[in-house]
Amino acid sequence: MDKRAYNSIQNFSKIIYTKAVVNKEDLPKKEEIVILTYKGKFVAKALYNPNSVIIKILTTKNEDIDYDFFYKRILNAKLYREEILNYKNTYRWIYAEGDELPTIIFDKYNELGAMQLMSKLIEKKYLNEIIEALFELSDLETIYVKKGKKGEKIKDKIFGNKKKFETVIQEGEAKFKVNVKGHKTGFFLDQRENRLYLERFIKEGDRVLDVCCYTGGFSVHAAIRGAEVVGVDLSKKALKTAEENMELNNIPKDKYEFIEGNAFKIMEEFIEDGERFDVVILDPPAFAQTEKNLKNALRAYSSLNYLGIRLTNRMLITCSCSHHVDKELFKKTVISSAFRAKKNMVIVDYKGQAPDHPITIGNRNLEYLKCMFLSVRR
Ligand SMILES: C[S@@+](CC[C@H](N)C(=O)[O-])C[C@H]1O[C@@H](n2cnc3c(N)ncnc32)[C@H](O)[C@@H]1O
Known part of the structure; x- marks a missing residue:
């Protein structure tokens, strides 16, 4: 491998680019564990896949993978x-x-x-x-x-x-039904600390809008603190579980409503109808799946945040789980949406993924979740 890749492995990086391998002709034709060397000496055992631009380090010790x-x-x-x-x-x-x-x-x-x-x-x-x-x-x-x-x-x-396939988990005072056949691994544990943190900003009787609510993660925490919640999601199945989660937490039926549909369209309709909320939560899927669609993704974040900011009277909790949109870029996007909506806002806090999704010093690419808490300046 080249010197740069060698140095990054010494600095605990767990990935190197395939192009950093000097003897590319030695690389196998199919996915395999390979030995990486620098100046003829062992450096690491790694997982090589010919379809990937990166090689993943398994160990820097010359040990058996067993x-x-x-x-x-x-x-x-x-x-x-x-x-x-x-x-x-x-x-x-x-x-x-x-x-x-x-x-x-x-x-x-x-x-x-x-x-x-x-x-x-x-x-x-x-x-x-x-x-x-x-x-x-x-x-x-x-x-x-x-x-x-x-x-x-x-x-x-x-x-x-x-x-x-199903179990009930506890998150602070909230209970959630988790079905492992749902999206990804079934539940978004990465938002755990942010959902708990939300509770301190909720007052009895608040109207809360939970956009892209999935199985009601933020909704349940808000309802537990006495809010009336409207949740929006594209997935009918997820919304059914969201309702079950409200029941599981003994939230009265007249305190919540879940709407199936496209968040952008529903939020626009709310604005037209003059609906307003005390707290708006935005937790969309990763709009930027690759570097290539970053531009479109930023446009989508910008529109969603603009609508969310217009709909909130007191607080906005806005998230992005796109790897390709870094912390600073997401912050800039949210701020420019606030300027566009002509609303002065305070950045109350800026959080990330729960710590059971560890980001190591050599692998900051592991950081992906951003969650900004903003309040409307009166
Ligand atoms: C990251 S998850 C939300 C997780 C949730 N906040 C929680 O704490 O469990 C994103 C959700 O957005 C929904 N979604 C994706 N595109 C949407 C759209 N255009 N309108 C409404 N919901 C959408 C997905 O169905 C998914 O449930």
């Missing part, structure tokens, strides 16, 4: 969640490079686990070992495996109790 390797990494990941973060039964247990386990995402919801896997090679050669270690280290009864983003050709698999 059951013990995965067991140690999975144990370390668990200790970080339970001993440092003090998280209990429910957490993101494996966050790919953030836990030195590239291509693996794993969430634990009490006794139910959900994995997203991006590597066919890991599936074929190591999945059984990984599952064995997860069961060994926990009270898990069922693990559901599905393909992650770019994880082509990986078929869904169930390990353990084959009938269990």
Whole structure:
């Protein structure tokens, strides 16, 4: 590999660009574990995929990739969640490079686990070992495996109790039904701290609009603090669960309404009808899936925030989970939407993903979630 890639690995980076490999002719034709060297000396074992522009580092030790390797990494990941973060039964247990386990995402919801896997090679050669270690280290009864983003050709698999796909998790005072067959791993654990933080800004009787509410994450926390909530989402299935989550938390039926439809259109209609809310929450999907569609994505963030700002009387909580829109760029986009709406606002706080989605010093690319809390200046 070239000097730059060598230096970045010495600085704990878990990815290098394939173009940094000097002897490209030595690279295999299919996905494989390769040994990376610098000036003839061993540097790392890494996961190489000819369809990817990056190579993912597995280890910088000359060790075997086997059951013990995965067991140690999975144990370390668990200790970080339970001993440092003090998280209990429910957490993101494996966050790919953030836990030195590239291509693996794993969430634990009490006794139910959900994995997203991006590597066919890991599936074929190591999945059984990984599952064995997860069961060994926990009270898990069922693990559901599905393909992650770019994880082509990986078929869904169930390990353990084959009938269990649903459980109820606790988040502060809120309870949520989680179905691992839902979006991604079933629930957006990355927003956990932001949903809890929202509660301090809610007053009894507030009107709250939760845009892209999914299964009612922010909605339930707002309702628990006494708000009347309107949630909007494209997914009928997610909204059904959102209603069930309200019932699960004993929120009276007249305190919430969930609307199925396109957020942009519904918000425009609200503006026309003169509807206003005390708090507006915007948590859309990643509009920028790739660097290429960044321009369109920024336009979408800008419109959504403009509408949200117009609809709020007191607070806006606005999020972006696009990797390609960094913190500063998202902030600029939100601020320019506020200028356009001619509303003076205070940046109350600017938060990110929950710490069970660790960002290491050598891998700041692991940071993706942005969550700004703003208030309207009177
Ligand atoms: C990141 S998730 C929201 C997670 C949620 N805030 C929570 O805490 O669980 C994004 C949601 O946006 C919804 N969505 C995507 N495009 C939409 C659109 N144009 N209008 C309304 N909802 C949309 C998806 O169905 C998905 O449920």
